[in-house]
Each structure stands twice: as structure tokens, then as C-alpha cells.
Amino acid sequence: MRSRPLVATLCAAAAAVASSVAVAAPASAAPVAVTCGDVVTTDAYLDADTACAGVGLTLVGDVTLDLRGHTLDGEGSGAGISVTLGGTQSVLNGRLVGWSTAVDAVVPPDAGDGGAVGDFSFAGLELVGNDTASDLSIDSLLGGNRATFWWSGSRFEDNGLVFGGLWGGGAVVESSTFVRNATVVSLDSTGVSIANSVLEGNDVVADDLTEGGLTITDSVLVDNRVVDVGGHFMGGLELSRNEIRGSETVVGRSSSYVSVVENTIVGNGVAIDLGDGWGQVVGNVFEENRVAFTSEGPVGGWDFYVLVDGNTFVRNGDAVVTTGAGTELRDNVAHHNTGWGIHAPGVTDLGGNRAWANGSYPQCVGVVCAGKPRS
Incomplete structure (x- = not known):
């Protein structure tokens, strides 16, 4: 098992349409003003904070x-905006505050055996102080429903949970900000992809990824207590081309798939602890972390492996500490770490590793290392 995408196309569906006052108009009509409790069947707007x-x-x-820049306030309960499968719906430019669930999805009662499809986009929103910002649940497994939640240019702040849900639709997030949320992602059997975004001061970024996945690319993650708690059942995490700093733990002790590629990982406690999980750690820069990379080697009886390839480890405590069959090391450079450079008994040495000026001797265990290159 050399590589696999985690969050490719993230789709699914949810519950039933509420009964209340319908706001309808011909398709060509101008948008209409709406208020609490309305079922919106034509383009509409909010004309005041509500x-x-x-x-x-x-x-x-x-x-x-x-x-239109206004606030929709739930005063601590209920669902702010319910999108319904079977259509293409967009929500723009405003604030959702104080809801039990700010955005959820419902499945129409006439979805049929084949399920329903939804395409939902959200842009220019602020979701603040909600219990859950977006519930992705749509009964995708048993109901066959499919949906994608597209988010862009939005801010998630002080929410209990940003993305959650069981058997959910996929969330694709671009150019957004996550600040001081208790948990960013906790889900089952669905996936979330975040790109070109900022995640700052959240307690936990990824809590539960059971049979699901989280991909974060081209983003800045700073001062989040834990990026990934680890230990997900049949789930996975991909981190690519990010700047990650100031966390107690970046990737917690894992038992599943992890891919960490071309990140800059600086000033954390434990950067990567793969435990007995599997995956790849390739082309990263690890600097000034207490522990940069550690693992015990993959278990499970399948063709699982860990590849540690082309990383640079500088001024960490321990750089590489790993044991066990199924782990491969190639072209890593470790220098000026206060503890081990490369301590990897029992691994497969693919060559090209270098280590010098590290605090523990010998500089390399388990692989053959060259020293400092001549200038």
C-alpha cells in the first residue's frame, strides 16, 4: 500500500423538510426578504439582524x-440554516451566531431508493459561538444520499465543533479561517478537505476520523494545542505544504494512515508520533521540536509500511526515533539536534541518510549515515 487519496470527492445527505410558512415566487422574480421559520424556495435575502x-x-x-452582512442569531438553540438535498443552494455574506447547529442538511421525504443529491456552497460567512457550525450528516451509507458542502472565504470562531456528522457529505474548504474552536473536525464515514486557510488557537483540529479523513494543504496552523489526536479507526490524515508551529502535539499516536509531505514543522512538542500506524513522512523540515518523529512500525498483517524520506531535522530534541520492520529510511538529514540524530534499529536502510553534531552517540543507529558534507 504505497499511497492513497483520503479525501477525493466528499459526498452524502440528511433528514426531512420542516413545515412552516413558504416563501415562493416565479424564478424570474427579484429576491425576497425572509425571516425566522421561512421555507425559502426562491432567491432571498435578510434585511436586518434577526x-x-x-x-x-x-x-x-x-x-x-x-x-447582506446581517446576523442570524439562534439565541442558543435550533438550526440556523437547513439546506435540503435535491437542489443547488448558496448562502452568502453574513453571520450565524449562537445556534445549536448553524448549518445542517435535510433529506426530502421523496428522496427514493437511489437517494438524493445536494450541492451546497457557502461564502463570506462568519460562524461564531455555535455548538456545531456545520453538521454534514445526510445518511449517505444507508440512504444512498450524496452532497458536497463548499466553503470559501469564511471564518469559524469560538464554536464547540466546526465540522461533524455521521455518514455525511464531504466538506471542501478554501481560503477560510478557524480561530479558537474547541474542535475543528470530528466525523464518521465522511471527509473534510481544507486548503489555503489559517487554523489558529484551536484546542483540537482533528478529534475523530473514523472511516473518514482530513486533508489540510497549503495552510498555516499555529498555536493549536493538538492538530491530530491520532488513533482513528480506519481513518486517515494528510498534511501537505503547510506551516505548522506552536502545538503540544501535531500528529498524536496513530494506528491508521498518515501522510505528511513537504511541511515546515517548527517549535512543537511532539511533531509526529505514528505509533503503529502507517504512511509516509516525506520532504519536511522539522526544526526546534521536542520530538520530531517517532514510531514503532506498522502492524496489521497487510502490506503496510512507513516511509521516512528526504526530511531535514535541525535543532530538535530527538530527530528520528523508530523501531520495527516495515519502516524505510532514505535521504534524511539530521544535525544539531540535542538528542538522537537517527535511532532506527530494525528498519530498512534505503541509503542516503546523513547525521552530524547531534547530542547522542552514535549519530545513527540502524542505518548507515554519512557525516556533514564537505563545503
């Missing part, structure tokens, strides 16, 4: 809701 006491808006069909 407190809904737990009863928000339900979108049905192909519609766009423009909040």
Missing part, C-alpha cells in the same frame, strides 16, 4: 440566500 429563538431558515430547490 434573532430567531432557535427557529431558522430552510432552503429548498435551487436558491441563493444573501444575508
Whole structure:
């Protein structure tokens, strides 16, 4: 098992359409103003800050809701905006505050055996102080429903959970900010992809990825207590081309698939602990971490492996500490670490590793290392 995508196309579906006052108009009509409890079946807008006491808006069909910079406040309960499978729906430009669930999805009762499909986009939103920002649940496994939640240019702040859900649709996030949330992702049987974004000061980024996955690329992760708690059942994590700093733990003790490629990982406690998980750690720079990389080698009886290839380890405590069959080391450079450079008894030496000026001797265990290159 050399490589596998985790979050490719992230789709699925959810529950049932609420009964309330419908706001309808001909397709060619101008957008209409809506308020708490409305079922929105044409393009619409919010014309003032609105407190809904737990009863928000339900979108049905192909519609766009423009909040026009206003706030939709749930006062601590209910669902703010419910998108309905079977249509293409967009929500733009405003704030969702104080909801039990700010955005959720419902499955129409006439979805049929083949399930329903939803395409939902969200842009220019702020989701602040909600219990859950976006519930991705749509009964994708048993109901056959499919949906994608597209997020861009949005801010998630002080929420209990940003993305959650069982048998959910996939979330694809671009150019957004996650600040001081308790948990960013905790899900089962679905996936989330985050790119070109900032994640700062969150307690946990990835809590549960059971039979699902999280991909973060081209982003900045700073001062999050834990990026990934690890230990996911049949789940996986991919981190690519990110700047990651200031965490107690970046990747916690794993028992599943992890891919860490071309990141800059600086000033953390434990950077990567693969435990008995598998995957690849390739082309990263590890600097000033207490522990840069550690693992025990993969278990499970399948063709699982760990590849540690082309990384640079500088001024960490321990750079590479790993044991066990199924681990391969190639072209890594470790120097000026206060502990071990490369301590890897029992691994497969693919050559090209270098180590010098590390605090523990010998400089390399388990692989043959060259020293400092001549200038």
C-alpha cells in the first residue's frame, strides 16, 4: 500500500423538510426578504439582524440566500440554516451566531431508493459561538444520499465543533479561517478537505476520523494545542505544504494512515508520533521540536509500511526515533539536534541518510549515515 487519496470527492445527505410558512415566487422574480421559520424556495435575502429563538431558515430547490452582512442569531438553540438535498443552494455574506447547529442538511421525504443529491456552497460567512457550525450528516451509507458542502472565504470562531456528522457529505474548504474552536473536525464515514486557510488557537483540529479523513494543504496552523489526536479507526490524515508551529502535539499516536509531505514543522512538542500506524513522512523540515518523529512500525498483517524520506531535522530534541520492520529510511538529514540524530534499529536502510553534531552517540543507529558534507 504505497499511497492513497483520503479525501477525493466528499459526498452524502440528511433528514426531512420542516413545515412552516413558504416563501415562493416565479424564478424570474427579484429576491425576497425572509425571516425566522421561512421555507425559502426562491432567491432571498435578510434585511436586518434577526434573532430567531432557535427557529431558522430552510432552503429548498435551487436558491441563493444573501444575508447582506446581517446576523442570524439562534439565541442558543435550533438550526440556523437547513439546506435540503435535491437542489443547488448558496448562502452568502453574513453571520450565524449562537445556534445549536448553524448549518445542517435535510433529506426530502421523496428522496427514493437511489437517494438524493445536494450541492451546497457557502461564502463570506462568519460562524461564531455555535455548538456545531456545520453538521454534514445526510445518511449517505444507508440512504444512498450524496452532497458536497463548499466553503470559501469564511471564518469559524469560538464554536464547540466546526465540522461533524455521521455518514455525511464531504466538506471542501478554501481560503477560510478557524480561530479558537474547541474542535475543528470530528466525523464518521465522511471527509473534510481544507486548503489555503489559517487554523489558529484551536484546542483540537482533528478529534475523530473514523472511516473518514482530513486533508489540510497549503495552510498555516499555529498555536493549536493538538492538530491530530491520532488513533482513528480506519481513518486517515494528510498534511501537505503547510506551516505548522506552536502545538503540544501535531500528529498524536496513530494506528491508521498518515501522510505528511513537504511541511515546515517548527517549535512543537511532539511533531509526529505514528505509533503503529502507517504512511509516509516525506520532504519536511522539522526544526526546534521536542520530538520530531517517532514510531514503532506498522502492524496489521497487510502490506503496510512507513516511509521516512528526504526530511531535514535541525535543532530538535530527538530527530528520528523508530523501531520495527516495515519502516524505510532514505535521504534524511539530521544535525544539531540535542538528542538522537537517527535511532532506527530494525528498519530498512534505503541509503542516503546523513547525521552530524547531534547530542547522542552514535549519530545513527540502524542505518548507515554519512557525516556533514564537505563545503
